[in-house]
Amino acid sequence: MMNTTVNTMFTQFAAEATHAEGNLFTSIGIDWRLLILQTIAFLILLWFLKRYVYPPLMQMLDKRDETMRAAYQAAKEAEQKAAGTKDEVEAMLKQARLEAKDIVTTAKEEANAMVASAESKSKSQAEALLASAQADIEKEVIAAKKELHNETIDLVAAATEKVVGHAVDAKVDDKVIAASLKEAK
């Protein structure tokens, strides 16, 4: 507002001066008094700006610049940190994947070993059971054969006793005795 007032005053003064005399400057359209007044006004304006406007403006700009730089720096650091963290995470994931792979491989090997052991044990037990059963069967067969043998002998002896008892009379007995005595000699 103050600038406007000052400009109005200088303009009025310059207009009066221009109207009072005509010279070289007016011939080419330049009013030297107005020029001087405008120059002075400009300088005053410049001083005013420099004194009251530019410092806080520059300060604000500097502050903004600093804030933006700090923010940029922080963002950069955060980005770097994130990148580092990402690398760390990837390294950990890689390590974890390797360990998991090892664990799975080991578990598979152990499982296969357990299955093989169980199969072998089962096979051994089955073979042992089979051998035991076969041995039992053989024993039973032998026992049955023995029993059959003995029963046969008993039957034959009983039958022989009955048959011979009826068949041997005194005559036959004499022959039997004669044969026995001949054999005994």
Add this chain to the structure above:
Amino acid sequence: MDKISRRKLARYAVDGVEAGRKLNDIVAELAAYLQDSRRQREADLVARAIEDELAARGTVIAHVTSAHALSASMKDAIKQLVDAREIHINETVDPSVIGGVRIETPGRSLDATIKRKLLTLRQAKM
């Protein structure tokens, strides 16, 4: 009283028989002695001892068991088998032997009965 052995008793008895003494008297004496000495249970053993003594002197008593009565030829065959100076056959008929003959003499025994053979067959059981 000292105990007299069966062998001595047997010798006494055989000597008496060979001397011509009566058999009944000899047997009575032996019986009395066994009674006095409380050796009645040895009677069979004394009899066996007498048979042994007789056998040693050439007189054999053969105990023959058969299912049927022996014929004369069988008795002769048995005497030939026994082969002694003098043989006396003590015959027993036992139908349970079924057939064949069993001959027992002092120191020897022959069991050729069918019963014995059947027993041997039964003993073949496992």
